[in-house]
Each structure stands twice: as C-alpha cells, then as structure tokens.
Amino acid sequence: xxxxxxxxxxxxxxxxxxxxxxxxxxxxxxxxxxxxxxxxxxxxxxxxxxxxxxxxxxxxxxxxxxxxxxxxxxxxxxxxxxxxxxxxxxxxxxxxxxxxxxxxxxxxxxxxxxxxxxxxxxxxxxxxxxxxxxxxxxxxxxxxxxxxxxxxxxxxxxxxxxxxxxxxxxxxxxxxxxxxxxxxxxxxxxxxxxxxxxxxxxxxxxxxxxxxxxxxxxxxxxxxxxxxxxxxxxxxxxxxxxxxxxxxxxxxxxxxxxxxxxxxxxxxxxxxxxxxxxxxxxxxxxxxxxxxxxxxxxxxxxxxxxxxxxxxxxxxxxxxxxxxxxxxxxxxxxxxxxxxxxxxxxxxxxxxxxxxxxxxxxxxxxxxxxxxxxxxxxxxxxxxxxxxxxxxxxxxxxxxxxxxxxxxxxxxxxxxxxxxxxxxxxxxxxxxxxxxxxxxxxxxxxxxxxxxxxxxxxxxxxxxxxxxxxxxxxxx
Numbered sequence: 001x002x003x004x005x006x007x008x009x010x011x012x013x014x015x016x017x018x019x020x021x022x023x024x025x026x027x028x029x030x031x032x033x034x035x036x037x038x039x040x041x042x043x044x045x046x047x048x049x050x051x052x053x054x055x056x057x058x059x060x061x062x063x064x065x066x067x068x069x070x071x072x073x074x075x076x077x078x079x080x081x082x083x084x085x086x087x088x089x090x091x092x093x094x095x096x097x098x099x100x101x102x103x104x105x106x107x108x109x110x111x112x113x114x115x116x117x118x119x120x121x122x123x124x125x126x127x128x129x130x131x132x133x134x135x136x137x138x139x140x141x142x143x144x145x146x147x148x149x150x151x152x153x154x155x156x157x158x159x160x161x162x163x164x165x166x167x168x169x170x171x172x173x174x175x176x177x178x179x180x181x182x183x184x185x186x187x188x189x190x191x192x193x194x195x196x197x198x199x200x201x202x203x204x205x206x207x208x209x210x211x212x213x214x215x216x217x218x219x220x221x222x223x224x225x226x227x228x229x230x231x232x233x234x235x236x237x238x239x240x241x242x243x244x245x246x247x248x249x250x251x252x253x254x255x256x257x258x259x260x261x262x263x264x265x266x267x268x269x270x271x272x273x274x275x276x277x278x279x280x281x282x283x284x285x286x287x288x289x290x291x292x293x294x295x296x297x298x299x300x301x302x303x304x305x306x307x308x309x310x311x312x313x314x315x316x317x318x319x320x321x322x323x324x325x326x327x328x329x330x331x332x333x334x335x336x337x338x339x340x341x342x343x344x345x346x347x348x349x350x351x352x353x354x355x356x357x358x359x360x361x362x363x364x365x366x367x368x369x370x371x372x373x374x375x376x377x378x379x380x381x382x383x384x385x386x387x388x389x390x391x392x393x394x395x396x397x398x399x400x401x402x403x404x405x406x407x408x409x410x411x412x413x414x415x416x417x418x419x420x421x422x423x424x425x426x427x428x429x430x431x432x433x434x435x436x437x438x439x440x441x442x443x444x445x446x447x448x449x450x451x452x453x454x455x456x457x458x459x460x461x462x463x464x465x466x467x468x469x470x471x472x473x474x475x476x
Contacts, residue, residue, distance in 0.1 A: 001431055002029075004037050008045030008392060012052070012382050013363040021050060023388040026431035030384065041433065045392050048425055051362055052382050053087030053389030055369035056339055058236055058260060058311030061091055062111055067321040067333040071410040077314065077339060078116040078447065079440060080407040084340035085391040087429045088118045088379050088450070090369070092148055094157055097127050101135040105144065109449060117429065118389075120373075120450040122148040122179055126156075128163035133170045143451025145374055146177045146234070151218045152185035152286065165225055172231035175454035177372070179234040182218035182243070183210060183287060192330055203280040204273035206329040207288040215287050216242035223250045223257065232256040234372060237313050239265040239287040241297035248306050258372050260309040261298050263338055263345045264414060265290065281322040282412050284332040285313070299355050308368040310346060314339035316410035336414045340406055343391070344399065344420040352421055374452035392426040399423055 003023040010019050010031065020035040021028060030037070061077040063070040072080065074091075081089060091112065095104035105123060112119050123139050125132055125147060136147065149167055150158040159167070171178050191209040195201070219235055223246055226233035238244065238261045250257045270289045273280055283289055301307040315335030325332030338345075343365060350356035356364075370380025377386050399420045403413040427435035434444050 001041065002037065002039040003041045003043065003388075003428060003431070003433070004035065004039035005043045005045050005050060005390070005392065008048050008050035010050045010382055011358045011362050013359050013367040016358060021382065021390070023390070023428060023431050026388055028382060028384055028386050028388050031382065043392065043426055047396070049358070049393040049395055050382065051085070051391045051393055052366040052380050053391055053427065053429065054085050054343060054365045055088040055090070055375065055380055056081065056086045056311050056314065056342065057090045057309055057369040057373060058262070058313050059089045059091050059339055060313070060315035060335065061089075063315055063335075065333045066331075067317065067324045070333075070335060071316040071318050071321070072314070072337070072408050074112045074115040074119070076407070076409045080337075080340040081117050082427050082429065082434050082440065083407045083424065085343040085393065085424050085427060086117065086339060087389040087427065087434075088375070089115070089339075090120050090122060090146075090373060093121045093123045093144075095124070095126055100131070101125060102138055105139060105142070112449070113446065115447045116434070116444055118379075118447040118450050120144065120375075120452060122146045124148040124150070124157060125163070125167050126150075126159065128159065128166045132166070136167070136170050136176070137174055140174050140176055140454060145175070145452050145454045146179055147171050148179045148181070148236075150181045150185075151222065152181060152183040152188055154185040154189070158185045161221070161225065164222070165229065168225055168229040168231035172229050177232045177234055178226065179236055180222045181236055182215055182222050184214040184218050187214055196328065196330060201328045201330075203277075203284050203329050203332065206284045206332065207270050207273045210286060210288050212240035212242055212290055212294065215240045216246060219243040220246045223247070223255070226257070227255055232258070234258040234260065236260050236311070237262050237265065237287060238298065238307060239290050239294060241294045244297045244301045244306065247301070251306060258309070259301070259307045260311050261302070261307050262311055262313050263342055264313075264336065266295055266298055266310075267345060267349055268414060269295070277326055278319060278323060281319070281326065281332055282336065282414050284322070284325070284329060284334055285336050286334045302356065302364060303360065308364065308372065310342065310364045311369070312338040312342050316408050318410055319412050322412070337406075337408045337410050338415065340408060341401055341415055341420075343393070343424075344401070344422055345415070345418070347393070347395070347422045348420040374454065375450060388428055388431040390426075390428040391424060393422055394425040395422045397421070397423040
C-alpha cells in the first residue's frame, strides 16, 4: 500500500520541518516539499505532528502471578499500544528456575504470535548454572541481545551478586546488554516482614518497605559490577533522585550506561498511598511512587540526556486481583497499566509545560529505544528506508483518561481523571493504516517478531563530558 502524508510537521529526534512523506511497500519512500505521487491513500496532516511510531522498551503482557495473569495478553495489550501511538514493544522472557532459557524463549514467542504490534524480548536468567553461558549465547545468535536481571524478588526470579557478575561477564563477552531491576531485595524482604509482623499491612507499607535508598544502593552496585565486567548496562524504571546521581557519575566516566524512567514516576507521588481502600491498591508498583524532588530530578535527567528512554512497565491487573492484598500489601500483585497513555502524558505534561522539546519527546519515545536495543534505523526514525511506523498526532484535541474507555482489559487506571491534550489521528504500522480517527483497522495483520543486533554497535554511544560540562552523545 502507498500512502501520501501531506503538509505535516515532521518531528524527529534532531529535526522539525513541514513536509510531505510518502509510504510505499511498508517503508518510508520519500520526504520532501509538495511530493507528487499517485498514492493509494492520501492523508491531510496540516496542523498535525508526524512522529515515528513509539517503541515501548518495558512491558509485561500475559504475565503469570499468584493473582493470575496480568490483565492484558499480547492481543489486547497491542491494541492499547496502537491506540496510543506505540508500534513496537519489548516484553520479557522469564523462565522458572530449572527451566531452559531457550525453552522459555520459544514458548514466549508462541504466546506473542497474536500481537498486532511488532515485538521482541529481553531474556531473564533467573539462576546461574553450567548451561547458562551457552543459553545466553544461543539467545544472542537468535537475535535476542538484551538480558534482564532482578536484584529483588530473590525467592522467585531474583539473583545474587555472584550470579549477576557471571551474567554480566558472559553477556559482555558476547556483545550483549544487561538490563537491571535495581532494588536491594534482601533488605526489602526484611522490612516487609517487619511491618507485617506488627500488623502494618496497608498499601502505604509497600512504599515504606521499598525506600529510595534501597533503589539507589542497588543502582550503585549494578553500576560497579557492570564496570568490573565491562558490560553495557541499562537500568529500568529509575524512580529516585539518588539513583540519578549514581547514573550521572558513571556516565561522566565514560561507562556505557543507559537509564529509563516511566510516566508514573514523572507524574504521581507517594501521597497516593494514603488513599482509602481500594484506591490505594492501584499504586502498588515496584519501585513505588516517590516524592516531588525525585520527580524533578527525573525530568532534569531526561533533558540532560542522562535518562534516555521513557517506558511504561505496563503490567495491569484488575481491581479484583489487586483486592487479593487488601489485608496484606505483600499479596498485592505489583503493576499498573499505561501503554496507551505514554505519548499523551509526555506531550501534555512534558511538551506543553516546557519540560520537553518535541524532539526530546521523539527521542525518549522512539529513537533512543531503537538505538539502545539494536533496532535503529529500521525503527524509531522517520527517514527514507526506515519501516513505515508513523504516528500522526492531533495536538489540539482534549481528552480525559479513564478506565471506562481505555483499551486495556484492566478495569482500573492509575491515571484516572487525568486531562490530556492531543490524541492519535492516524497510526501507520509497517505501511498499513492501523488506527484512523480513533478506530482500529479490522484487517490489520499481526506484528512481526524482531531480531536485533548486539550492543557492540552501541557501546561507544556515550562520550565523556567536554570541558564545558555538556554531555555529548554520538549517533549510532
């Protein structure tokens, strides 16, 4: 299918221009003024923003928990993604202990086959044994080059420092990238049990048992191990100002270190844990929500290039599932939805408040995830030859986020009642119109499984600060 997008304001991570864009055979075929083309479809984008399709580097669809699977499977989660302008997701492969990583990966690929967006995976080694090095190597050969480790949840998927060192050493040697959930798991379990044993079981004790210093200390430990093993490191869902300080220090030294945050840590605060039940249960996520000073630090870190991506950690549950822990915060399934709202939240509370430029929005929403995880320039860019994953954004429409009309299957939202400006007018995925004026195409093909390059091409991405104090990042 060929599509001519006329007179849109084309925004990339480094550019801003009014121009036409031609899509043909699933790719971007031309960009220029007053293009002449006999296209099958024409879209008048005057007054609208034309952006690369979003890449969400952190989602958990169809995630098994003691409270049941998370509310969205790959079909419903990908529909919500498309309705919010996200065309590619990176989910997770998490084997159970004793299970082959490769078997878990193949099973996860099968589970994702009905996704409507393109997809790939981070793979989680949950233990270290004699087979782990060969399994990591096989994953990389299959095109899955990033490996998620958990420093919390030691009784299920978390690993200790010795295993983490071995994982990082192996991944570094093979040219991969380690992504890390950084919290001091043992200390958290001690505090959780301390509060529970005193009958302090309300949701606010979830927050109090996971203080910001536990995240920051784990971030520092992960950075040190990555430095020792010369392993590129990506720290997920950064929430604390103290964590940002450690990240900046390591980046200044030239360490290949990347960081992500999420809209909930930019916009929501720990006071929400004082809400009455069942409202407070919605905010039981890990890491928990923080203070306003932490939020300010995160916004600054995005603008300064220290935090490079904004993912969602999309892992929604129903109110019924959350209510499992109404009498014990330790039993509340951790997670919340947001895959549909990332662009609207960043545009409304970032761009329109002056915290983000439009190019920075594109950078954290699409371009940097593509570069860091080996998808660029196929994804995350508006350039000739790139995949035709495109969002046409109407910046003038007002809206209100609500669980009554979102596309996630969860019946709750942590952003309930948020008033936003801007909405998706069109989404083009791999050259086909996926969303048009709020309606999903009924003939959209399933998404594609993406194989990725190793992190060797990104290990030079950070460059040392120059004498002016500016942080210089190279294009990949």
